[in-house]
Every structure is written in structure tokens, then in C-alpha cells.
Amino acid sequence: MSSPAPPRQSRGHSAALCARARRAAGAAALGVVPTVVFLGTADALARLLGASTAPLLALSQTIIALTPPAAVAFAIEHLGTADKPVLLLSVALGGLVIAAGIGLLARRRPRTAAVVFAALEAGLVCAVAARPGSRAPDLGAALLGAVLGFAAFVLVAALDRRARRGHRGAHRGRNEGQASDPGRRALLTTAGTLAAVGALSLALGRSITVVGGAAIGAAARLVLPRPASPMPAVPASAQIAVDGVAPFITPAADFYRIDTALTPPDIAPERWSLRVHGLVEEEVTLTMDELLSLPLVERALTMTCVSNPVGGELVGTAAWLGYPLRSLLARARPQPEADMVLSGSIDGFTAGTPLEAMRDGRDALLAIGMNGEQLRPEHGFPARLIVPGLYGFVSATKWVTDLEVTRFDRAQGYWTKRGWDERGPILAASRIEVPGPLAQVPAGTVVAAGTAWAQRAGVRSVQVRLDDGDWRSAHLATAVSQDTWRQWRCEFADVPPGLHALTVRAIDGRGRVQTAERRDSIPNTATGHHRIQFTAQ
């Protein structure tokens, strides 16, 4: 048995530890400062030059591409719309750790550190160049930032060497005045200024603006034509009159966003085209000019993400303006053996949609407008697909540029390759929006309200249950179409004070009752009834 160790932590020892920590921090700064200069100036220049990407973004994007799909799906499901800022922040923090490592190396092996730093810069410049839609301004901003970053690296390392020589000299001369050491002061001032410039550039730069959701995409404007077939007016009675229920038409700014793109690709409408090819009698290439001249339709359609958790927010309804895909496919004349359309985005995403769903008369659209405006960049500008009745991952390709008519036994979409369903039909679902979870409401009469959807089949009824009571039929708002969600309202009288639960289920137009069975969202959405608790007082 060993005896307890004698107290070894003398004052001198902890002072030495302190000095060591200070030295390590100083060394780390040799890598961190130039890294911030590089990423920051490249980012600010990218914004200034109107580039669509920047090193920090390109790195995050590359990480998404290399991340195991299960992790991407997990992030989408659990972080929802926060997934992109969280990713960007983690990438930035990871970058700082690596930069600190290079700084530590710089004290021992300055040449090697310089080579590693330059190599990482070159890697990021290449990542920028490799992004789809990357152009001269993207590359120019990244290169210039890399040069400035490397200059900062050389400068700070040189000042550090000088300061340390000066410092040792001062020690030999028994002069302990560190702060008055001019070499050290020059180092601190320079490094501090560079770090501040880099950080400020980063704050004003492309990445934060983009991920923060402001000023995304080119100033490109499309003048939307009037629909040849306008949308029937949404009757006021489609909106249930209960405070707190989501609006029937979801404003574009509030519409959920799900995709694997960190930043929406920047596509100029005049350079956009859609190619229809594969198992067709005639290849068709559609330009934006041509698309704008075709007879367009406008329809209210409810879109849903397969990753929507029970009661979740990854669902919305918009007025979509577009050209019917069945008309477009009729021009290309698919061959009889074809049964799938593999749609492709400029960013590499693909979706495999049953050909039938694009031809059977439903409002499957090549959409260019959302709620009376051109698509927002994050929702697919300049053009995307919408196919009622199918989850977005098999049908709603944004930034779409390619339709390959093919077969399910020959091709697979992005998420299907990763273990998700092949066909992705939307299942009946319903959610309680009022009262909110764990809300406190007055005892007595309690009004519950919310939304239900079962695209293609429509919502026939919605049933609600208080605690373990019987299912009661809710009052339904006017149905707009079978492809849009439907609001409901249900009143319970004489609710006694205390904790209660509400449960909801939908019954679709074909009489299918929303299943109570709980399952995970892979391969084709989470199921189970939405249940909330509230307190009556």
C-alpha cells in the first residue's frame, strides 16, 4: 500500500504551471490568429464580391457530404432548423482547435507548421472551387483570404520569435519588466489587431449572413406570370377561429426548411434549365423563359417532411405556382417500361418519384412561385418540384435541374439509398396546437384545436379524447382540397381542475384511422397519436 502523496503543490510549482499555460496560449494564438484572418477576410470578401460560398461554408458543406446519413437524419430530426447554425458553430470551433494545434507546432517546428497551415488553406480553397455553382468571385475571395492568412501567419511568427529573443535577453540582463518589453508589445498589438479584423470580417461575412437566413441568394428577380388556371380562393371557413392555431396558408418566412445544403445554391434564372431525359421518346430541355411562357397553375398544397415527429412542425401549406409535370412529361413521352422519375438538384440531391404520381392527374408541379412570390432561395429558387401525397424526400426536389425517366429497379434517390422508403406515401396525421403543451387553462370549458392532413385521401374526420374518455368527433373547418391540411376544433365542458391529457387522431377520406402504433421516422415517418398534457385551474 502506498502512503498518501506528500503535498507537492508549492507556490513556485503553481506559478510555473501558470506560466506554462500562458506560454501554451501564446503559442496557440500563433495558429488561431492567422486562421481567423484567413476565414474572416475570405468570408467578408466573398460577401463583397457576391460569391455564393466561402471557405467556412464550403468546409461545413463538405462535412455534411461526408457525414454518415444516420447522423444527418438525426440532426435534422432533433435540431430541425437549428441544424445549420449548430453545424457552422461546431465547424468553427473544430477549426479553432486545429488552428491552436498548428500554433503549438509553430514554436517547435516553424517550417513544418507553415507548410501544414498553407496545406490546410489550399484544401479549403479547393473545397470552395469544388462547390457546385462556384465561380470566379468565390475562388478569388478564398485565394485572397488565404494569402492574407498566410501573411498573418508569417508576421505573427516572426514577431513572436523576436519577442522571445528580446525576453530572454531581458532575463539575462536581470530586467524583469515584461510589459515594457517592446518586442512583446509589438506582438500583442499586432496579433490583437489581426484577430479583431478577422473576427469583424467573419461577423460581416458571407457565412453568418447566409446561415442567419438574411440576404441569401442573388438579387435575381423573376416576374411571375399570372396563372392560366388560378387557385380557387381559400374560404374564410378553412381557418378555425381559435387563437394559436397555425394559419391555413403558411407564410414563406415560417415555412419549414429541410435539406442537405448548408447554403441554398445561387442559380441565376437565365442560366437555369431543366433537362428531361432517360426512358423517353424525346429529350426535352426547358429554359426559364420558356417555362414562364407556359400555362401555369396555382394550387394550395400541403407539404410534409418524413422526419416530422408526431405533433411536429415539419409541415406547411402554400400556394404553389407551377407547370404541371404531367404536361412536361407528355412532351417527353416516357417509354412503357419506365416507372420512376429521378429528379436531381444542382447540389447533387436526388429523389425517386413514382412516374404514376406525376401523371395521374394530381397537381404535381414544377413550381416557380410560393404564396404569390418567386421561390425563396432556401425553398428552391428558381424552380422545384411539388408532388401532393408524397413526402418531400421522394418528390420535392429543390433547385431542380434534371428529370431522368427511369425505373425503380435501376435507380434510387438520395434518402432511399440511405435506408429510407422507396415510395414515401404520406400517412394520415394530426396534431393538437391549442392548448399548447403543459399550458394552464381555466377549468370548465376547454377548447382544443389543431390541424390534420392526409394528402390524396383528404381528412374525413378528426377525433379527440380527454384523458381516458371516449373519442369525440371534432368540428372540422371547410376542406380546401384533399391535398391540403384541415383544421379542427373540439370543445370539452366541465373539465375539472387538475392535470389532463388530450389525444388526437385523424380518419382519412378512405376511412383509414391514423394508427396509434409508435414507430421511428425511418423508413417512412414516425407514427402514433399526438398527445399533450395541460393543467386546468
Ligand SMILES: Nc1nc2c(c(=O)[nH]1)N[C@H]1C(S)=C(S)[C@@H](COP(=O)(O)O)O[C@H]1N2
Ligand atoms: N435539393 C434538395 N431538395 C430537397 C431536399 C434536399 O435536401 N435537397 N430535401 C427534401 C426534403 S427531405 C423535404 S421535406 C423538402 C422540404 O422542402 P422545404 O425546405 O421547402 O420545406 O425538400 C426536399 N427537397
Ligand SMILES: [Mo]
Ligand atoms: Mo423531408
